[in-house]
Structure formats: C-alpha cells, structure tokens
Amino acid sequence: MSRRAVELRLLGWPVALAATGGLAVALADAGAPDLSTVAIPLAVAGTGLALHLALRLSGSRADAVLLPLALALVAIGLVLVRRLAPGLLPLQLAWLAVGAAAFAAALVVPRDLGALARYPYTWALAGLALLLSPLLPVIGREVYGTRIWVRLGIGSFQPSEAAKLALVIFFAAYLAEHRELIARAPRRIGPLPVPPLAYLAPILVMWAVAMLVLVAERDLGATLLVFGGFLALLWLATGELAYVAAGLALLAAGGAAAVALFPHVAARVEIWQRPFADDLRFGASYQLVQGLFALAGGGLFGAGLGGGMPERIPVVWSDFVFDAFAEEAGFAGVLALLAVFLLLAHRGLAIALRAPTAFLQLLAGGLAASLALQTLVIVGGNAALVPLTGITLPFVAYGGSSLVANFVLLALLLRVSDESARARVR
Amino acid sequence: MNRTAVGDNIRALALALIALFLLTSVGVGRRMLLSPELANDPQDPRVAAVVFDRARGPVLARDGTVLAQGRPRQYAEPSLAQVVGYASAAYGAAGIELAYGAALVGQDSTDPLAVLRVRFLGARAPPGSVTLGIDPATQRAAAAALAGRTGAVVALDPRTGQILASVSLPAPDTRALADPARAATAWAAMATGADSRPLLDRAAQGLYAPGSIFKIVTAVAALEAGVLDPTAKVRVDDPFQADPSWGAYAVRSSSAAHGDFDLSLAMARSENIYFAKAALATGGARLAETAARLGIGRAPALDLPASRGQLSRSGTLDRPTLVADTGFGQGELLVSPLQMALVAAAVANGGVQMDPHHAIAVRDGGGNALAAPDGGPGRRVMSADVARILTRALVDAVEAPGAFAAGARVGGLRVAGKTGTAENPSGAAHGWFVGFAPADAPTVAVAVVLEHAPRGGEDAAPIGAAVLRAAVGRAR
Numbered sequence: 001m002s003r004r005a006v007e008l009r010l011l012g013w014p015v016a017l018a019a020t021g022g023l024a025v026a027l028a029d030a031g032a033p034d035l036s037t038v039a040i041p042l043a044v045a046g047t048g049l050a051l052h053l054a055l056r057l058s059g060s061r062a063d064a065v066l067l068p069l070a071l072a073l074v075a076i077g078l079v080l081v082r083r084l085a086p087g088l089l090p091l092q093l094a095w096l097a098v099g100a101a102a103f104a105a106a107l108v109v110p111r112d113l114g115a116l117a118r119y120p121y122t123w124a125l126a127g128l129a130l131l132l133s134p135l136l137p138v139i140g141r142e143v144y145g146t147r148i149w150v151r152l153g154i155g156s157f158q159p160s161e162a163a164k165l166a167l168v169i170f171f172a173a174y175l176a177e178h179r180e181l182i183a184r185a186p187r188r189i190g191p192l193p194v195p196p197l198a199y200l201a202p203i204l205v206m207w208a209v210a211m212l213v214l215v216a217e218r219d220l221g222a223t224l225l226v227f228g229g230f231l232a233l234l235w236l237a238t239g240e241l242a243y244v245a246a247g248l249a250l251l252a253a254g255g256a257a258a259v260a261l262f263p264h265v266a267a268r269v270e271i272w273q274r275p276f277a278d279d280l281r282f283g284a285s286y287q288l289v290q291g292l293f294a295l296a297g298g299g300l301f302g303a304g305l306g307g308g309m310p311e312r313i314p315v316v317w318s319d320f321v322f323d324a325f326a327e328e329a330g331f332a333g334v335l336a337l338l339a340v341f342l343l344l345a346h347r348g349l350a351i352a353l354r355a356p357t358a359f360l361q362l363l364a365g366g367l368a369a370s371l372a373l374q375t376l377v378i379v380g381g382n383a384a385l386v387p388l389t390g391i392t393l394p395f396v397a398y399g400g401s402s403l404v405a406n407f408v409l410l411a412l413l414l415r416v417s418d419e420s421a422r423a424r425v426r
Numbered sequence: 427m428n429r430t431a432v433g434d435n436i437r438a439l440a441l442a443l444i445a446l447f448l449l450t451s452v453g454v455g456r457r458m459l460l461s462p463e464l465a466n467d468p469q470d471p472r473v474a475a476v477v478f479d480r481a482r483g484p485v486l487a488r489d490g491t492v493l494a495q496g497r498p499r500q501y502a503e504p505s506l507a508q509v510v511g512y513a514s515a516a517y518g519a520a521g522i523e524l525a526y527g528a529a530l531v532g533q534d535s536t537d538p539l540a541v542l543r544v545r546f547l548g549a550r551a552p553p554g555s556v557t558l559g560i561d562p563a564t565q566r567a568a569a570a571a572l573a574g575r576t577g578a579v580v581a582l583d584p585r586t587g588q589i590l591a592s593v594s595l596p597a598p599d600t601r602a603l604a605d606p607a608r609a610a611t612a613w614a615a616m617a618t619g620a621d622s623r624p625l626l627d628r629a630a631q632g633l634y635a636p637g638s639i640f641k642i643v644t645a646v647a648a649l650e651a652g653v654l655d656p657t658a659k660v661r662v663d664d665p666f667q668a669d670p671s672w673g674a675y676a677v678r679s680s681s682a683a684h685g686d687f688d689l690s691l692a693m694a695r696s697e698n699i700y701f702a703k704a705a706l707a708t709g710g711a712r713l714a715e716t717a718a719r720l721g722i723g724r725a726p727a728l729d730l731p732a733s734r735g736q737l738s739r740s741g742t743l744d745r746p747t748l749v750a751d752t753g754f755g756q757g758e759l760l761v762s763p764l765q766m767a768l769v770a771a772a773v774a775n776g777g778v779q780m781d782p783h784h785a786i787a788v789r790d791g792g793g794n795a796l797a798a799p800d801g802g803p804g805r806r807v808m809s810a811d812v813a814r815i816l817t818r819a820l821v822d823a824v825e826a827p828g829a830f831a832a833g834a835r836v837g838g839l840r841v842a843g844k845t846g847t848a849e850n851p852s853g854a855a856h857g858w859f860v861g862f863a864p865a866d867a868p869t870v871a872v873a874v875v876l877e878h879a880p881r882g883g884e885d886a887a888p889i890g891a892a893v894l895r896a897a898v899g900r901a902r
Contacts, residue, residue: 292457334454338450
C-alpha cells in the first residue's frame with residue numbers, strides 16, 4: 001500500500017474525533033446537536049481530503065502519519081473552540097481554510113527546497129524584522145501587557161509565529177554551511193570550544209535579539225522559542241553539548257539581569273514562583289491560579305467535555321486551552337494529547353534522520369524541535385512548571401497566525417520527507 | 427558535508443525530547459492528581475459549586491439541638507447568625523458553614539477509599555455533621571439579656587476552651603438569606619448596613635478599647651513582677667502626675683479619690699491612679715510582655731475568624747504616659763470580647779489558658795469522628811498564686827460594699843468580675859463586664875461589651891450575671 005493510501009485511511013480517525021467531540025460539546029452546551037456538530041467534522045474531513053489531494057497531485061511520497069496527527073490536533077482544537085468560545089468558531093474555521101491554502105502553496109513554492117538555503121541572510125533579516133515588528137510605532141500593538149501583535153489593514157497577527165519559521169530556515173542554512181568550522185574550533189577554554197569570532201557572532205546576535213524581545217516586547221514565549229530552537233539546531237549541527245550549556249547559561253544570566261532590572265519580567269517570575277500568594281492570587285496570577293484549579297479539577301478521567309468549569313479561566317481559548325482540555329479529558333487525555341505531540345515531533349526527527357543533505361536534515365530537525373519546544377513551553381507554563389508565556393499550543397489553541405504558520409511548518413516537513421524518498425529511489 | 431554525524435545528533439535530540447515530555451507529564455500529573463490543597467481551595471469555583479450543590483449535614487449544639495439543617499437551610503437560633511453563618515451559592519459562605527463546609531457536604535471522610543472515589547470518580551459521599559460547644563440555655567439567656575442593644579456576649583468553659591454562648595447584635599438575617607425569594611433584599615440590607623455592620627461577629631472580631639477590665643492584665647503583670655503587694659496600702663490623690671514632665675497631662679481617679687487603696691479596694695472602685703502607678707512600677711516592657719502572654723495583640727486560635735487587636739499602635743509601651751494609660755485600659759489598646767473572656771478564663775482556670783473553639787465534634791456521613799477539636803494542652807500564663815490573689819480581688823470587686831460591679835451579683839453564687847467603661851473616639855463610652863463563676867471552682871467565664879452604653883460598665887454587669895447564672899450548674 002502506498003503512503004498516500006495509508007494516509008487516507010488514517011485520516012478517518014481525526015474525523016471521528018471531530019464528530020464525537022463536536023457532538024458531546026453541543027449536547028452538553030445546548031442539549032441538542034447544532035450547526036457546529038456538522039461543521040466541525042466536515043471541516044476536518046474537508047481539510048484532510050484537500051491536503052491529501054494536494055500531496056497526491058504534487059506526486060509526494062512523503063510520510064503518511066504527519067498529516068493525520070496534525071489533523072487530530074486540529075479536531076481537538078475546533079472542539080475546544082466550540083466548547084470555550086463558540087462565537088469564535090466561524091473565524092477559526094476560516095483560519096483553517098487559510099492554513100490549508102498556505103500548506104498547499106508551501107508544497108510547490110519554492111520548486112527546489114534546497115533553494116531555501118541559498119539566501120540565509122535574507123531569511124535572517126526577514127525573521128528579525130518580523131520578530132521586532134511589534135515594536136514599530138504605528139502597526140505594533142500591546143495586548144494584555146505584551147507587545148507581540150501587529151495590526152495591518154484587515155486584521156492583527158502575531159509575527160513571532162512566522163519569524164519562528166524564517167529563523168529556523170536561516171539557522172539550518174547557516175549551520176549547514178559553517179558547522180564544521182564551529183564544531184572543530186581551533187581553541188578551547190576548558191570544555192568550551194571557542195570558534196573564530198566571526199562564527200561566534202551569530203550566537204551572540206541571537207542572544208541579544210532574544211533578550212531584546214524579552215525586555216521590549218515582554219514576550220518570554222518568543223524568547224524561549226527562538227533561542228531554544230537556535231540552541232537545538234546548534235546542538236544538531238555540532239554535537240557540542242558545551243554550546244547548549246553555554247547558551248543556556250547566557251539565557252539564564254540575561255534572564256536574571258532582566259528580572260533584576262525590569263519589574264515586568266520580575267512579575268512574571270513572581271507569578272510562576274508563588275501564584276497562590278495572597279497579594280497575587282486575585283490580581284496578577286488570577287489567570288494562572290484559575291488554570292491550576294482547572295487542572296486539579298480534572299483528575300484521572302476528567303469531567304467530560306462540557307462537564308468542567310474551564311470557562312472561569314480568563315482568555316482560556318487561546319492562553320489556557322491545555323488546562324481546559326486537561327480538566328475535561330483528565331490526566332488520561334493529557335497523556336494521549338502529549339503523545340500526539342511527541343509522535344509528531346518524532347516523525348519530524350525521523351524525517352530529519354533520512355534527509356539527503358545536511359541542510360534538509362537541519363531544517364527538518366529544527367522544525368520538529370521548535371514544534372516540540374513550543375508545546376513543552378506552553379504546557380509547562382499552563383501547569384506552572386515554567387514561567388507562563390503567551391505562545392499557543394500548536395494546532396489546538398484558538399488563533400490564526402499560529403495555525404497558518406504550523407501548517408506551513410507541516411508542509412516543509414512533508415517536503416523534506418518527500419525529498420529523501422525521491423533521493424532513495426534515484 | 428557529513429550527514430551521519432548530524433544523524434547521531436538527531437537521535438540524541440530525540441531522546442532529550444522524550445525525557446522532557448516525560449518530565450512535563452509527571453509535572454502535569456502531580457498538579458492534576460496529587461494536589462489536594464489545590465482541589466480544596468475556596469477560591470476555586472469548582473469547590474464552591476460542589477459545596478453549594480450538595481446536600482449539607484446538620485450543625486448541632488452540644489446537647490444535640492439542631493442549629494442548622496436541610497437544604498434550603500433552616501437556621502434554628504437567630505442569635506447564632508454570625509457563628510453558624512450561611513452557605514449561599516450567590517453570596518458565598520461564612521461561619522461554621524464555611525469553616526467546616528468540607529465535612530458538612532461529605533468531602534471529608536475517614537475512609538481513604540471514599541476519598542479516592544470522590545477525587546477520581548466524582549462519587550458523592552453522604553454529608554457529615556458538626557457539633558458545637560454551644561449550650562442552648564446559656565445562649566438563649568445571653569441573647570435575651572442583650573436583646574435590643576448593640577454589642578456582644580461570649581461565654582466559655584475556662585477548663586476546656588469550649589465556647590458555650592456567643593451573641594453579637596445586631597445580627598444578620600441568615601434565615602432570609604437561605605430563602606431564594608428574600609435573599610437579595612436581605613443581602614442588600616446586611617451589606618449596606620454600614621453603621622450597624624450585622625455581618626461582623628463582634629464577639630470574636632469586634633475591637634474596642636477595654637477600659638477598666640484591662641486592670642486585670644495590669645495586676646497580673648505587677649504581681650508577677652513582684653512590684654505589687656496586694657495587701658499594701660497605696661496612696662491615691664486625684665489628679666496624679668508621675669513627674670512634672672507630663673505637663674498638662676494627668677491620670678484622673680475614677681472617684682475623685684484621696685485615700686489609701688489595696689488591690690481589692692482598687693478593683694472594687696476601679697481606681698485608675700492605683701493601676702497607673704502599678705503599671706509604671708512594672709515598666710512598659712514587662713507590661714507588654716504579660717499582655718502578649720495573655721493574648722493581647724494575637725488572634726485567638728479560634729476555628730472562626732478572630733481579630734488580633736493591639737497593645738499599642740507600635741506594639742510596644744515606650745512612653746511613661748502610654749504605660750500609665752495602658753495600665754488602666756485606655757492608651758492605644760484594642761481588644762475583642764473573646765480576648766478579654768480568655769483573660770478572665772485564665773484567672774478562673776488557675777493561670778492556665780486554653781484555646782477557644784466552637785466545634786467539639788466533626789463527623790463524616792457514617793458518624794465516624796473526623797476531628798475532635800479541643801482546647802490544646804493549655805498555656806500557663808500566670809502562676810497559680812497570682813490567679814488565686816486575683817480571684818479574691820475580683821470577688822471583692824463584685825461583692826464589696828460600694829463595688830462598681832455590684833450589678834453582677836447572683837444570689838447563691840460567688841461571682842468574680844470587673845466592669846469597665848471605655849472611652850472611645852466614636853462616641854459615648856462602651857460598657858464592659860468580664861467575670862467568671864463559681865469563684866471557688868469556675869465552670870464559666872464571660873465577657874460582655876455594650877457599644878455606647880449610657881452607664882458604661884454598670885449596664886454590662888447584669889447581662890454578665892444573667893449569663894453566668896444560666897451557665898453555672900448546667901451538667902457538662
């Protein structure tokens with residue numbers, strides 16, 4: 001059986017998930033099926049079929065499991081939007097269509113995937129510009145105390161999601177070209193290899209950008225994501241854990257300095273460390289505290305869709321969708337959800353393993369790692385295991401920028417997979 | 427380009443990600459399954475929903491009289507409104523209904539399997555019950571004696587710390603709060619009654635200047651410090667200044683006295699100058715230390731909210747005039763009736779102070795004891811000798827000819843007690859009485875406060891007597 005045939009069969013599962021979840025939520029909410037009960041499974045089935053057809057038409061021999069896994073997450077996401085913010089469901093469905101279109105476009109442009117590596121600094125500039133664009137006076141917007149939105153004519157979007165992709169492409173291209181020099185550094189300080197200054201510069205620039213994002217945009221999520229993704233790629237390229245350690249030390253030092261210098265960074269840490277303090281629980285940490293209550297209310301098997309009270313968490317549909325899922329699906333559901341994310345990341349790393357060139361290896365590895373890191377950072381934040389950030393749970397949380405960016409990420413992974421399948425045939 | 431080297435690194439990264447996902451799963455699992463303190467937090471709307479949706483067990487008096495039962499809630503004793511409290515989905519919960527809410531709705535259980543069923547499967551346990559130390563006859567006597575006034579009465583057993591009666595007036599209409607048809611207007615009346623503040627439990631949370639009843643504390647401090655001979659005569663000449671640096675300020679005698687006073691006469695006539703001199707001889711540090719030991723400035727370990735009060739704004743007595751003023755109960759002192767009842771109870775119990783508590787038994791739905799709150803091991807806050815000397819002086823304060831607290835006399839019963847008339851910045855003086863009985867083997871201690879009483883302590887003493895009469899001799 002061809003990979004596409006396997007994919008088509010597997011796509012039945014996300015559709016079943018959407019149908020049962022959508023029905024359960026409508027019954028709990030309205031007592032009877034409504035339009036959403038049909039719309040959610042239809043949207044998942046339609047998106048699945050469309051993307052499947054797009055892969056067939058492009059003659060792809062790519063991995064068969066990635067698309068069904070991602071659509072399972074999309075199905076859970078739509079059910080949760082219906083559960084937590086039914087008024088936003090039409091908008092999210094529209095974003096799903098945009099995401100599918102972006103996926104299809106990324107399957108054919110550029111024609112040669114290796115061409116992405118040709119202009120690394122263009123990607124770097126694009127990534128940095130996107131990352132820092134919310135700081136611009138006219139288009140940048142501050143929402144809930146973080147400056148991570150850009151408003152352009154038709155609507156607002158979070159450029160950090162697109163920046164994530166551009167920067168992963170840049171890192172992969174740059175490191176594929178220079179990794180030997182960075183890895184085989186001529187000098188060492190203790191365990192730490194010291195590459196020539198010219199090659200060290202990008203690391204320091206990335207660190208500076210990460211710190212700027214943290215302090216100026218108050219966007220801890222993008223900081224962790226960009227810098228973490230960079231460190232993961234640096235490790236993949238060089239195999240030097242010392243670089244990762246040095247990078248983490250830099251991040252910790254910069255973070256400590258930011259905590260000492262900037263009250264809004266210190267407040268984030270304070271909320272994470274003692275959310276239940278009397279002076280915080282009704283104020284700054286109210287949202288996190290309500291999220292933790294939702295987690296604790298979940299138990300082993302959860303309250304059932306529509307049975308919990310996750311709507312008590314402010315902005316639950318975008319920031320705390322994981323806690324809402326946990327309350328109603330229980331710890332059993334959480335393990336299943338995390339397993340889907342881990343499988344997705346692992347499928348991505350497996351693709352990286354078989355990729356024909358170092359650039360494609362690093363690209364696939366970087367994309368998979370950034371997806372996994374994003375999941376860990378927001379899940380950990382929702383459970384107060386790490387400081388809370390404003391990034392989204394990939395494919396699940398409400399929000400257009402994230403959904404579109406992650407569909408492009410998915411398309412890039414599938415294209416690397418296709419390249420290796422073709423290379424093997426040749 | 428070396429692909430294989432990158433391949434090894436990819437495998438290592440995959441293992442690292444697996445490890446991170448496992449760590450995160452463990453962390454999330456701990457929050458979801460092993461955080462009972464999270465699942466029982468009153469701020470959690472789920473806890474509130476469970477608490478107000480479920481059947482609630484009864485609140486009982488010590489003899490089994492039902493004080494609260496059923497759903498919607500029926501409250502039997504309006505004078506216990508602040509103690510028993512209320513439990514309303516719309517207006518929250520207070521009092522015993524809040525403090526023992528988990529037991530009353532069956533969330534607490536002695537059976538660990540039942541606890542697991544509740545936690546993991548949402549099973550509902552039968553509701554439990556709470557028994558209070560309230561003695562209905564004493565409670566009714568206190569309510570009748572205080573009727574129509576603004577103030578509080580609290581009576582407790584000095585040997586155990588069990589609270590026998592607690593009345594605070596005006597009281598909120600918790601019966602109306604339990605009736606969906608009347609709840610909204612009742613709540614509006616309670617919440618906007620800013621002057622009378624019916625929701626405040628004046629017995630444990632009201633804060634007043636103590637006035638002359640604080641002279642008991644001054645006497646304890648002076649006797650323990652060895653600077654006061656209870657039988658020695660002390661010369662009193664109104665007005666009194668320790669030295670000229672006091673300027674225009676002087677301590678005034680309660681009876682414009684010129685004469686010699688011993689401890690008993692000073693207690694009977696409530697002689698300010700006698701106790702100002704005793705306080706100055708003791709010194710601010712030792713007086714502060716004794717007051718703290720007796721519980722002034724510290725919230726009593728009650729199972730309901732209780733105020734801490736203050737010895738002074740700074741917590742210390744660092745000026746001679748403040749020492750003298752504090753010595754006869756003015757200065758910057760603020761105390762609750764419960765705190766002063768505990769001072770009287772310590773004298774009554776031979777110098778050992780027990781922790782006050784309302785609940786004496788908490789049971790789960792099967793009738794098994796979840797908790798049996800008691801007064802703790804007791805703290806010795808004064809020597810037995812000092813307690814004996816003070817008991818004698820406080821009996822004289824009631825029985826001696828011309829005693830200010832004569833209104834506390836009860837035929838056939840030796841009562842020890844002290845009245846107080848506390849000046850305060852908000853209007854006419856507050857009237858106080860603290861005391862205990864029977865003086866030779868006390869079984870009940872009482873504190874009474876009357877806000878803005880026309881005749882001060884003289885108004886409060888008969889109320890204390892009525893409560894003592896009702897409580898003594900009840901088999902306990």
